[in-house]
Amino acid sequence: xxxxxxxxxxxxxxxxxxxxxxxxxxxxxxxxxxxxxxxxxxxxxxxxxxxxxxxxxxxxxxxxxxxxxxxxxxxxxxxxxxxxxxxxxxxxxxxxxxxxxxxxxxxxxxxxxxxxxxxxxxxxxxxxxxxxxxxxxxxxxxxxxxxxxxxxxxxxxxxxxxxxxxxxxxxxxxxxxxxxxxxxxxxxxxxxxxxxxxxxxxxxxxxxxxxxxxxxxxx
Amino acid sequence: xxxxxxxxxxxxxxxxxxxxxxxxxxxxxxxxxxxxxxxxxxxxxxxxxxxxxxxxxxxxxxxxxxxxxxxxxxxxxxxxxxxxxxxxxxxxxxxxxxxxxxxxxxxxxxxxxxxxxxxxxxxxxxxxxxxxxxxxxxxxxxxxxxxxxxxxxxxxxxxxxxxxxxxxxxxxxxxxxxxxxxxxxxxxxxxxxxxxxxxxxxxxxxxxxxxxxxxxxxx
DNA sequence: TAAAATTTTTAGATTTGTCTAAATATATTT
DNA sequence: AAATATATTTAGACAAATCTAAAAATTTTA
Numbered sequence: 316x317x318x319x320x321x322x323x324x325x326x327x328x329x330x331x332x333x334x335x336x337x338x339x340x341x342x343x344x345x346x347x348x349x350x351x352x353x354x355x356x357x358x359x360x361x362x363x364x365x366x367x368x369x370x371x372x373x374x375x376x377x378x379x380x381x382x383x384x385x386x387x388x389x390x391x392x393x394x395x396x397x398x399x400x401x402x403x404x405x406x407x408x409x410x411x412x413x414x415x416x417x418x419x420x421x422x423x424x425x426x427x428x429x430x431x432x433x434x435x436x437x438x439x440x441x442x443x444x445x446x447x448x449x450x451x452x453x454x455x456x457x458x459x460x461x462x463x464x465x466x467x468x469x470x471x472x473x474x475x476x477x478x479x480x481x482x483x484x485x486x487x488x489x490x491x492x493x494x495x496x497x498x499x500x501x502x503x504x505x506x507x508x509x510x511x512x513x514x515x516x517x518x519x520x521x522x523x524x525x526x527x528x529x530x531x532x533x534x
Numbered sequence: 535x536x537x538x539x540x541x542x543x544x545x546x547x548x549x550x551x552x553x554x555x556x557x558x559x560x561x562x563x564x565x566x567x568x569x570x571x572x573x574x575x576x577x578x579x580x581x582x583x584x585x586x587x588x589x590x591x592x593x594x595x596x597x598x599x600x601x602x603x604x605x606x607x608x609x610x611x612x613x614x615x616x617x618x619x620x621x622x623x624x625x626x627x628x629x630x631x632x633x634x635x636x637x638x639x640x641x642x643x644x645x646x647x648x649x650x651x652x653x654x655x656x657x658x659x660x661x662x663x664x665x666x667x668x669x670x671x672x673x674x675x676x677x678x679x680x681x682x683x684x685x686x687x688x689x690x691x692x693x694x695x696x697x698x699x700x701x702x703x704x705x706x707x708x709x710x711x712x713x714x715x716x717x718x719x720x721x722x723x724x725x726x727x728x729x730x731x732x733x734x735x736x737x738x739x740x741x742x743x744x745x746x747x748x749x750x751x752x753x
Numbered sequence: 754t755a756a757a758a759t760t761t762t763t764a765g766a767t768t769t770g771t772c773t774a775a776a777t778a779t780a781t782t783t
Numbered sequence: 784a785a786a787t788a789t790a791t792t793t794a795g796a797c798a799a800a801t802c803t804a805a806a807a808a809t810t811t812t813a
Contacts, residue, residue: 357801429619592777592792
């Protein structure tokens, strides 16, 4: 189905809201999209006409299966681009969202599948959100803090909860980034610090505080 | 200057046309953009108001310095994305143009500069067209056929004039792609065939016919 | 449960980019 | 240079996406 950029933005937003609440209503979507309630009503009519959502006047609305499928395609594109921007171009987490908002509307299927393959079919984006696969299935992966990772077991860095300049400085020092392969060699009970090893790097030690902010996933 | 997607397309098209003819006229641009002459006139008024072109009713028009600068930014983005699609994602030449038409409108300067750096600041896109630098200067690089390249001198494959499936098959076999570093070790006068060497690959021999269709640039 | 408050929808405008058809200007031909 | 042909612009309309203000429906409250 061919959708306008605007329609795509509405669908994605409705999806995000309905993940949290049972029914989405006009005002909450208007607030979320920073627009007027009247605009929401206008667009709802269009999306209902295109059979992407259930919508009964004054009662709220919800994406149907077809709408959810479209939403997941857009979310997939968004998160793959975010991954690309961080993992390949070395951009910072905070900056990639707005750019991915634009890139996500480029809809060539071949482009997205090639990009996915090029990135190594990642399952989690730089903010730690799961990336739907090409069929629209969300991967079921648990993310755990580095200090909860079992010893001597390689995992992949998926996100970092503290994004302060100090944290970024330290991660850069250690060469830890999204997608880095990492394992814990030893854990020091005294202060929670960990001896770790990154693929193709010498082993080193990081503090327990840092370890709690680094999230990984295990396959 | 913030421009709409449509304005960007007009500017880029005017630039392309005025490279060939002194003055661009309404009908030729209408044909080029596959739209009506009336639409052209409408947009010209807007672009004139934004001081991007010289335009005198019934007399044709031309981008001024400011307009050319904008055009070169868009062309830079387009060609960098084309390079990315071919060199990194492995897409075929014929397919990348339309996708780059969409990607080129994502205008984050930081994105483009990081992408440029990531790609190794290429000077020529997969179709052999030069990529303007971040200041809007077109690189002055001569492209030469591989059989005109001086011996034992590394050059970079910049384009291939014959894009038949057979040619692509052969290039894949030799592992020759856009951006490949290549040098000619020996030339056989009998049939024009060349002994070549690709960086990190063993030497091999290609026919004179193939060599005439492979273009390289020398720095 | 009736009044007040809130939410949602409708009505009518606006902007952007497009169109067709008619009008106007320029160019060509005889 | 008048008639004809071509190119360009204007006038008026339309679709998409938005807005404000007013109307209608629903919910809350007293």
